[in-house]
Amino acid sequence: MAAKTDTSEAYVHRFAEAKATLAGHGLPWLAGLRERAIERFAALGFPTRRIEEWKFTDLRALTRTTFSPAPRLANGVTGDAVGRFLPADLPSHLLVFVNGHHRADLSDVGELPAGVRLCGLAEALAEAPELLEEQLCRDGALDGHAPLALNTAFMTDGAVLMLARGVALERPVHLLFLATGDEAPAVAHPRNIIVAEAASRATVIETYAAPAAGAYWTNAVTDIVMEADASVRHVKVQAESHDAFHLAVTRVRLAKGSAYNSFVASVGGRLARNEITAVLGEGVECRLGGVYLARGRQHLDTTTLIDHARPASFSNEHYRGVLDDSAHGVFQGKIIIRPDAQKTDAHQLNKNLLLSRTAHVDTKPELEIHADDVKCSHGAATGALDAEALFYLRSRGLDTDLAQRLLIEAFVGEIIDEVETTALRAHLRRVAAAWLTQVNK
Amino acid sequence: MLKIRNLHVAVDGKEILRGITLDVNAGEVHAIMGPNGSGKSTLAYLLAGREGYAATEGEILYDGRDLLALEPEERAREGVFLGFQYPVEIPGVGSMNFLKSAVNAVRKHRGQPELDAMDFLKLARQTMKLLEIDEALLSRPLNVGFSGGEKKRNEVFQMAMLEPRLAILDETDSGLDVDALKVVAKGINALRGETRAIVLITHYQRLLNYVVPDQVHVLADGRFVKSGGKELALEIEDQGYAALGLRDNSAAA
Numbered sequence A: 001m002a003a004k005t006d007t008s009e010a011y012v013h014r015f016a017e018a019k020a021t022l023a024g025h026g027l028p029w030l031a032g033l034r035e036r037a038i039e040r041f042a043a044l045g046f047p048t049r050r051i052e053e054w055k056f057t058d059l060r061a062l063t064r065t066t067f068s069p070a071p072r073l074a075n076g077v078t079g080d081a082v083g084r085f086l087p088a089d090l091p092s093h094l095l096v097f098v099n100g101h102h103r104a105d106l107s108d109v110g111e112l113p114a115g116v117r118l119c120g121l122a123e124a125l126a127e128a129p130e131l132l133e134e135q136l137c138r139d140g141a142l143d144g145h146a147p148l149a150l151n152t153a154f155m156t157d158g159a160v161l162m163l164a165r166g167v168a169l170e171r172p173v174h175l176l177f178l179a180t181g182d183e184a185p186a187v188a189h190p191r192n193i194i195v196a197e198a199a200s201r202a203t204v205i206e207t208y209a210a211p212a213a214g215a216y217w218t219n220a221v222t223d224i225v226m227e228a229d230a231s232v233r234h235v236k237v238q239a240e241s242h243d244a245f246h247l248a249v250t251r252v253r254l255a256k257g258s259a260y261n262s263f264v265a266s267v268g269g270r271l272a273r274n275e276i277t278a279v280l281g282e283g284v285e286c287r288l289g290g291v292y293l294a295r296g297r298q299h300l301d302t303t304t305l306i307d308h309a310r311p312a313s314f315s316n317e318h319y320r321g322v323l324d325d326s327a328h329g330v331f332q333g334k335i336i337i338r339p340d341a342q343k344t345d346a347h348q349l350n351k352n353l354l355l356s357r358t359a360h361v362d363t364k365p366e367l368e369i370h371a372d373d374v375k376c377s378h379g380a381a382t383g384a385l386d387a388e389a390l391f392y393l394r395s396r397g398l399d400t401d402l403a404q405r406l407l408i409e410a411f412v413g414e415i416i417d418e419v420e421t422t423a424l425r426a427h428l429r430r431v432a433a434a435w436l437t438q439v440n441k
Numbered sequence B: 001m002l003k004i005r006n007l008h009v010a011v012d013g014k015e016i017l018r019g020i021t022l023d024v025n026a027g028e029v030h031a032i033m034g035p036n037g038s039g040k041s042t043l044a045y046l047l048a049g050r051e052g053y054a055a056t057e058g059e060i061l062y063d064g065r066d067l068l069a070l071e072p073e074e075r076a077r078e079g080v081f082l083g084f085q086y087p088v089e090i091p092g093v094g095s096m097n098f099l100k101s102a103v104n105a106v107r108k109h110r111g112q113p114e115l116d117a118m119d120f121l122k123l124a125r126q127t128m129k130l131l132e133i134d135e136a137l138l139s140r141p142l143n144v145g146f147s148g149g150e151k152k153r154n155e156v157f158q159m160a161m162l163e164p165r166l167a168i169l170d171e172t173d174s175g176l177d178v179d180a181l182k183v184v185a186k187g188i189n190a191l192r193g194e195t196r197a198i199v200l201i202t203h204y205q206r207l208l209n210y211v212v213p214d215q216v217h218v219l220a221d222g223r224f225v226k227s228g229g230k231e232l233a234l235e236i237e238d239q240g241y242a243a244l245g246l247r248d249n250s251a252a253a
């Protein structure tokens, strides 16, 4: 193996030191999984831009530093800090994590209907590990890139949500990850596991945020397994600190007749990548949407893979980006339609608004179609604010800032409006408005 | 109020206005007519401050101040209003929300208290009633999917709400049915007053039956070629520009 110029070896060493104390260390299957994961990580090394999927995202700023495990804090974050990140008028089953560790004192799970399990991963590994083995060790669990393998090697906590057959969870489940970003750069590897059994339904909100500024790394993995006719709505808000790195992979498996609906608002982080991989069974519906809003020197990457493996499924993707200053946006959307996936209906759209000459976006649709009876469309558009619209608004007395803000809000709002729940729409609009009114100069 | 002196305007390097002089005093209504492509909208855009429209010669004084030195929003706050020939559709921006911001920006500049949501709505409803505008129309995004006539009516509605001192209406009468024309005329006449001036750009006598102008000017090929009283508009309606010794620009091209 060639000598590594990055810090991957340091993580391998650290794993050897830490493995005896990691969550669930007494479980042979888990120890074995972690060993396989770190081996895979060592073999892969951190991805470089020579790898096609990472062509537009340079991780060197991340891989120059060795991040130590994020400390477990008994205090230091208050209930007030938590409140800031919750949607208004939308009571939820709330699980709070600080530096990746579940904090029961800040959480508010409330009453759960029969057939719903919601707890921390560390707790689940201690109390009911047999429920997790199948999920964590399923075929292909280690496929993917090095950060994903690293998460599997080091995962300490996260959320476990299990919905029994037919259960409909009325209130959303909110997973709130807060980072304190202390002096030494630290990494958390949250691992979330969501299993929706046949015909169950739930809404899951995932929020990553920092009550104060700080440099740290969140390396999250969320696995969602949807059995027949299950329905999951998933809203994610990535509002990490402006010095933070955020790498996240969401893997969704959709069985026959299920429906997955995701919306990601990405506004934080100095470098963030949201990756979604969805494998679609027969007759499913998969909708992915989101916005990424970046300024300064922020780099926000949205990478999706929709794998139409079986016939008669529908997928729709619509992401919009707003990029100011010298920010860099990336959208990579791959759609595979396998030979067996006749009658597939797949659509993809990516629109970007560039607010400055030095902002830029790389957008790359990638369609791999192996079936003939399919409908498939994709489109991408990148442009500046409409000068005519801007003039029209200004000619009525609005100053340039407000006129621009109205137009950006409109651009972003149009896609937020596709989210179904009123309170979630309002929450996402507030996230966008907060970004818009932020003074960063 | 408005003094235009020997104004030359180039757009994309092409000279469109070639020496225009015009005086509009408070209390007056002026009509500007002229063949397609003669430069009427160019003049309107220049007055409102549209980017890309540069005066290469001459000056425009508004209340004695250099109008061209002001940003579009400053002009609006100082009381200049342009009713667009082609109002812009703006998806995602609510008509009322936008107008409330505009009204308050103008009020703030005039030292008047800003209107809260209730007061704004009250004023808007009164104005809608006067202009016979359906409230449902304004619950939609700005001009999006509005019919041609609805767009023009919305321009007049905005004008009524903003109470400008100098209103320039660029073909606000085009595309209106007879009833809508009367309503629009009512809106314009309601604005008329000692301290205000109105410039109507139009192709038709129709509107001028309801809003009787003090002066009529004919713009051709970037110059005013004739000015007169309200009879001039009738003459043009009767005999066309040819009788004035002019050809239609677009026909000549």
Ligand SMILES: Nc1ncnc2c1ncn2[C@@H]1O[C@H](COP(=O)(O)OP(=O)(O)OP(=O)(O)O)[C@@H](O)[C@H]1O
Binding pocket: B011, B012, B014, B016, B034, B035, B036, B037, B038, B039, B040, B041, B042, B043, B085
């Ligand atoms: N960006 C531009 N580049 C070149 N020529 C332009 C540009 N904009 C306008 N023109 C030209 O300037 C001339 C005047 O246009 P303008 O819109 O002012 O005419 P108008 O008198 O308002 O006509 P109409 O009655 O059809 O509305 C036209 O010949 C038009 O093609």
Ligand SMILES: [Mg+2]
Binding pocket: B040, B041, B042, B085, B170
């Ligand atoms: Mg015109």
